[in-house]
Ligand code: NA
């Protein structure tokens with residue numbers, strides 16, 4: 039561990055601290071509860087000395103902005119996806135069809151695996167300590183019109199869907215037979231409602247359920263990408279901690295990550311069921327169809343975005 | 359000096375006018391591409407953020423130059439133009455503005471240096487974000503300069519008012535326009 | 536900490552009273568929170584930049600431009616001439632037209648700025664021409680502008696849906712009833728008030744035959760202009776463009792109509808219009824940038840949380856608590872903008888009010904009517920300040936009529952919304968969003 043620049047703090051023991059912790063989901067959501075469990079563990083482990091101010095719902099700005107605030111040292115912690123502002127390569131984990139099943143994901147994103155360590159190093163370059171991974175869900179597509187040929191990516195759906203302003207998603211939407219349309223997230227709901235676009239890609243069942251369930255007619259769990267978030271801490275704040283405090287936080291982070299891997303697959307199914315309850319038709323795919331989609335995207339999209347993440351890193355990660 | 363500042367003012371004016379008209383054109387192009395050709399351009403939204411922030415910040419500077427920022431003068435109803443009280447009032451008002459403006463400019467400078475150091479690229483077009491982020495500092499510097507110029511004018515006019523008790527002086531604000 | 540915020544708000548009021556330009560009023564209050572409140576400024580400009588480039592805000596400058604171009608191109612005048620066929624001889628008619636137009640614009644845009652930005656440039660001068668006091672005309676258009684947040688779509692209702700996991704469509708529909716009631720109450724107040732205005736000029740009464748010719752002429756002249764609302768409404772509900780894109784379309788379409796159909800736009804006036812727009816945009820947006828940064832310092836200090844703790848310590852009586860919540864939301868609207876208020880307060884209050892037996896959809900509407908009003912209640916009153924700029928109107932002129940409209944036209948509806956659930960719940964229930 040490194041010591042604070044001033045070098046005044048004791049290496050042992052606990053000090054009174056309040057850390058600002060931001061995340062991107064509503065209060066009371068499972069993400070909020072998981073974050074709170076982590077914080078409670080830290081508070082308990084530090085004999086009540088470390089406390090937190092929680093800012094749910096992106097109250098401190100969108101996660102990309104908060105990631106920069108962490109690097110600057112104005113906010114201490116965040117639980118969110120990695121943002122590409124400073125280094126686009128850090129979003130490599132969300133590369134479409136990198137993992138296809140939960141078992142694959144568990145291997146690819148394993149703690150101290152190749153990708154995990156690369157992400158940790160990239161965060162460190164942004165003056166951020168990455169403490170844990172937080173798997174969310176596999177991505178899917180929502181639409182308001184019945185899919186013509188679900189599972190056959192070679193048949194054009196002739197449907198416009200909203201795509202986040204990220205190249206890999208634009209290309210993936212196209213590869214899967216959709217017409218990609220860039221619409222701001224804040225306008226996406228009304229855009230789907232009025233029919234400017236007839237669907238969206240980029241989120242998963244949980245995300246669609248909380249933001250778009252009113253306008254979702256079909257949910258297509260194509261497993262377009264694996265969404266994993268990261269528990270991040272400002273390196274400035276991390277460096278101020280004593281060794282004892284670091285140990286408490288690292289232990290809590292490890293448990294936080296393990297617990298999540300255990301519950302995430304089940305939660306994904308729960309949200310798909312909720313979407314269905316809200317009136318959406320859930321499309322089901324055979325293994326062959328999953329493979330056809332994955333093969334097409336890997337063949338068409340991967341070469342086109344390889345440079346985006348740095349060719350060397352990209353090859354290392356995709357080679358398995 | 360006078361010539362230079364007049365040229366700079368004209369430049370800023372045309373600069374913001376061009377941006378004001380570019381924005382809706384870009385948007386309409388995107389609508390047509392999306393609706394008619396079903397092939398919207400990825401990156402137009404991203405491209406737009408550059409004219410947007412420059413329009414806001416230089417537009418703000420233009421408002422400072424023409425002294426047309428909105429204000430809520432309630433006290434000015436009771437402290438009449440041409441009186442000593444008003445002269446002092448005007449100086450205080452301008453002094454507050456310049457102090458706040460300088461403070462904001464300082465933090466905009468901090469942000470400017472941060473932006474230069476991190477040199478972020480926009481996600482799709484890979485344009486340096488610095489060319490958008492620097493608008494905050496440039497805009498605030500201009501606002502500070504114009505606020506400073508106003509302070510000098512106000513100070514001169516107020517000094518006269520305070521000296522010559524009986525003479526009525528027209529409002530500085532109107533004099534400039 | 537709350538003392539600190541109180542001092543900050545007082546400081547803001549003092550700066551406003553000293554006629555300090557608005558960006559510096561909010562900048563000064565921000566400086567106080569940074570220096571005395573310890574809110575770190577290092578990432579604040581970065582945060583402000585992020586807010587300014589967000590697409591939510593883009594609609595405001597676009598509608599400012601569209602409103603001015605529509606005004607200068609003759610489009611808006613001919614539309615009003617058309618409306619005069621019906622209300623030209625009615626004392627107070629144009630006031631009702633103003634309120635109704637803002638409600639219609641509300642169906643186009645999701646923000647509270649749009650109504651005044653799009654209609655103010657033409658309606659206010661027109662009303663002044665017809666003998667309405669400038670302050671009154673500006674106030675009426677400005678307070679009506681908040682209908683943009685109550686008639687769907689609405690940015691704050693989308694946010695309410697997200698942060699409370701409530702159906703967004705249900706939230707949209709919940710404020711329609713209160714919105715229409717406000718149209719009604721503002722119109723009634725207008726009709727009563729106008730009776731006391733001594734200088735109102737009505738259209739002269741013409742013989743029937745002449746009247747018919749004139750009306751026909753007006754109808755024909757209005758046709759090209761009428762294409763505009765048709766394009767806009769059709770475009771939005773037909774799925775061609777989003778509400779903020781609609782502003783851009785309105786601006787661009789007005790240009791050829793103004794140049795070649797009405798021939799009121801000349802190259803010189805066009806340039807002047809664009810220049811005027813960019814000045815307004817600069818003045819408004821730099822102000823908004825610092826107001827948002829000020830809001831963020833309150834967020835960092837958890838001010839809303841502290842306030843909520845206090846109000847739920849006051850009483851447990853349901854009726855009293857609802858009144859306290861309304862008063863509280865009113866104050867929230869005075870110190871932060873609508874979107875910030877919604878993100879912060881809705882998740883804090885919802886669990887508490889559901890315990891009182893209030894449905895999330897009903898509460899959406901309570902929050903909506905309260906926070907929408909925040910845009911016109913000083914000191915934090917972005918919509919009011921925009922109105923002043925567009926109506927070329929001083930603060931002291933606009934203040935009294937604004938307060939009258941709020942007190943007698945708006946607040947009663949707020950209370951009605953709070954204590955008479957069917958007003959908000961009828962439509963969402965009818966459409967099947969509430970079981
Ligand atoms: Na609306």
Ligand code: NA
Pocket residue numbers: 868869870871908909910911912913914915916917
């Ligand atoms: Na307010």
